[in-house]
Amino acid sequence: MHNITKLAAISLIALLPLTACSGDDAENNTVAAPKQNATEQKAPDTAKDAPKPDANADTNTPAPEKTIVAVVNGTQITQLMLDKHVEYRTRGKKVTLTAEQRKAVIDDIISLELLKQDAIKNNLDKDAGLVAVLENVKRGELAQVNVNKIKEQGKTSEESIKKQYDEYVKNNALDFNASHILVKTEEEAKNVIKEIDGGAVFAEAAKKYSVGPTGVKGGALGWFGANQMVPEFTAAVKKLAVGAYTKEPVKTKFGWHVILLQETRPANVPPYEQMKKQLQMKAETDLIQNTIAELKKNAKIEITE
Structure with missing residues (x-):
């Protein structure tokens, strides 16, 4: 020991x-060359003064x-x-x-x-533990090398990233101020819509029926961007006119919603240069996830527990 x-x-x-010896310190660790006299410092004026390659030099470095x-x-x-x-x-x-x-x-x-x-x-x-560790290290290293290769081969062009940005701007042009009523079943949501159709005040219905944390506030969500809500919720909000509510229940992973759009405003979308790196990383992530999904699709996988 x-x-x-x-x-x-x-x-x-x-x-x-x-x-x-790394970075800027490399200069400080380099041995200074001996000083030359004025004649030696003069640059060659013609091709004949240029140094000739060594014909015997070995260019085949192993x-x-x-x-x-x-x-x-x-x-x-x-x-x-x-x-x-x-x-x-x-x-x-x-x-x-x-x-x-x-x-x-x-x-x-x-x-x-x-x-x-x-x-x-x-x-x-x-040792079984060591064998498992080494196998995990090998798996991780090979996977990372493959990820790097996939990213390099599928490198997103500037034009493609710009198109992604334009699409992002289009999909996130507005912020929304909305309220919602969250219930557990579709039938409950339909009944709430009937009550509102019959003249019930949306905020009062939210306080009465909503099981979400905003129910006590009349369902008020405040301002939010298009990418801040689950896709199904955002898609439903975008279809509404200001002052309108959903006539059909909206299903998300949280339950069933009745949504009221109160107002909209232009969103503060970051400029392209600020989002470029983020979009590049998203494109790479999507590429890797799609590759893994394809590999899983074509693989024979058996989970034994």
């Missing part, structure tokens, strides 16, 4: 300096996943593994490692690999 604690401390110390930086008991540690290790430890920050830092990170990975190999030797990788 003492050795593991010590290893963790060494690992942390080795990695902490990495953040100093891919990170093929570049081996260490081998631990036969297990290869690649440059890609090192890159991802640093990316994880620095929470995705772009860093430039010094030679000393690179050596420390490689040593850190070697230590972790040795601990992993020792765990496997002692059959710790067979």
